[in-house]
Amino acid sequence: MSVVDRRPIRPARRPATLGRVIEVRELTKRYGATKAVDGLSFAVGPGCVTGFLGPNGAGKSTTMRAVLGLDRPTSGEALVGGRRYAEIPRPMHHVGALLDASAAHGGRTAYDHLRVLARSNGIGDKRVVAVLEEVGLAGVARRRVGALSLGMRQRLGVAAALLGDPGVLLFDEPVNGLDPEGIRWIRRLMRSLAAEGRTVLVSSHLMGEMALTADRVVVVGRGKLILEASVRELSDRFRRDVLVRTPRPAELTAALRAAGATVREEAGALLVRDLDAPGIADLAAAARLPVHELTPRGASLEEAYLELTDDSVDHRAGGTDR
Numbered sequence: 001m002s003v004v005d006r007r008p009i010r011p012a013r014r015p016a017t018l019g020r021v022i023e024v025r026e027l028t029k030r031y032g033a034t035k036a037v038d039g040l041s042f043a044v045g046p047g048c049v050t051g052f053l054g055p056n057g058a059g060k061s062t063t064m065r066a067v068l069g070l071d072r073p074t075s076g077e078a079l080v081g082g083r084r085y086a087e088i089p090r091p092m093h094h095v096g097a098l099l100d101a102s103a104a105h106g107g108r109t110a111y112d113h114l115r116v117l118a119r120s121n122g123i124g125d126k127r128v129v130a131v132l133e134e135v136g137l138a139g140v141a142r143r144r145v146g147a148l149s150l151g152m153r154q155r156l157g158v159a160a161a162l163l164g165d166p167g168v169l170l171f172d173e174p175v176n177g178l179d180p181e182g183i184r185w186i187r188r189l190m191r192s193l194a195a196e197g198r199t200v201l202v203s204s205h206l207m208g209e210m211a212l213t214a215d216r217v218v219v220v221g222r223g224k225l226i227l228e229a230s231v232r233e234l235s236d237r238f239r240r241d242v243l244v245r246t247p248r249p250a251e252l253t254a255a256l257r258a259a260g261a262t263v264r265e266e267a268g269a270l271l272v273r274d275l276d277a278p279g280i281a282d283l284a285a286a287a288r289l290p291v292h293e294l295t296p297r298g299a300s301l302e303e304a305y306l307e308l309t310d311d312s313v314d315h316r317a318g319g320t321d322r
């Protein structure tokens with residue numbers, strides 16, 4: 001028996017996580033004749049890693065720069081916790097970002113670089129020491145930024161992003177230039193930041209990288225949204241066909257076709273589309289036809305991504321590295 005809940009409906013309370021949501025609304029950014037971002041809308045929530053995927057030139061960096069108030073939208077808006085970046089007091093406490101690792105002043109030491117950033121946001125030196133420790137740079141804190149390897153500079157960029165202990169983190173192609181150990185480190189870091197309930201948006205042009213790191217993906221091409229989905233949904237959506245093995249292929253083929261399925265024979269198996277595995281099993285059972293194998297086959301995530309973005313690859317931008 002179902003019990004009707006007659007308690008009065010309370011007005012929805014503002015969820016505590018709202019301050020951590022990134023919202024991009026109808027964002028358009030033009031550079032002269034180029035529309036880098038074209039009416040893009042999506043939202044990114046806390047507690048998971050969201051991959052921001054698209055071929056080179058798709059508008060990912062421009063979107064992230066708009067979220068960070070570094071690029072002024074031509075129209076639309078990009079908000080964090082309902083506010084534009086410029087409206088957030090002491091923004092490093094709310095939003096941290098790793099954009100271009102080469103942006104740090106080469107003549108300063110790693111420690112001084114972070115201290116200057118920290119002071120601008122009222123953050124003390126203790127925190128500088130703590131983040132240097134956290135990213136594994138404590139041993140080179142007194143080295144000039146210019147003398148650091150690319151991987152170390154990337155870690156320094158992450159340290160800067162973490163300085164204010166922000167709830168929202170944006171990483172633009174963070175694995176670029178990292179060695180395998182560095183890549184594993186940054187993947188683990190992003191996952192643990194998300195597990196702490198933070199909002200993590202990370203851009204990449206590699207689906208394979210995102211499959212290992214992200215829970216959700218926002219896929220863009222030519223400045224427009226192509227798809228917003230969980231990684232799971234993405235692989236489900238690209239389920240291709242069902243592989244069926246039977247000792248009586250001709251009869252099963254006829255029965256499947258009569259039920260509206262598309263059937264192709266390949267290497268002694270039937271490849272069936274337009275009917276799912278339970279449907280095929282039921283149909284074979286009803287026709288008393290034995291089935292020895294029934295395997296739903298999906299496209300790999302990489303294939304799914306390439307299919308999704310195929311029309312969006314900007315060959316002029318050299319975005320053909322696949």
Ligand SMILES: Nc1ncnc2c1ncn2[C@@H]1O[C@H](COP(=O)(O)OP(=O)(O)OP(=O)(O)O)[C@@H](O)[C@H]1O
Nearest residue numbers: 031034036054055056057058059060061062063205
């Ligand atoms: N400052 C700028 N001036 C002129 N054009 C720009 C500028 N910034 C970006 N663009 C153009 O806007 C488009 C989107 O670039 P953006 O860097 O945002 O893409 P992306 O998805 O981050 O690609 P990538 O992975 O190559 O960085 C590209 O065609 C790029 O050439």
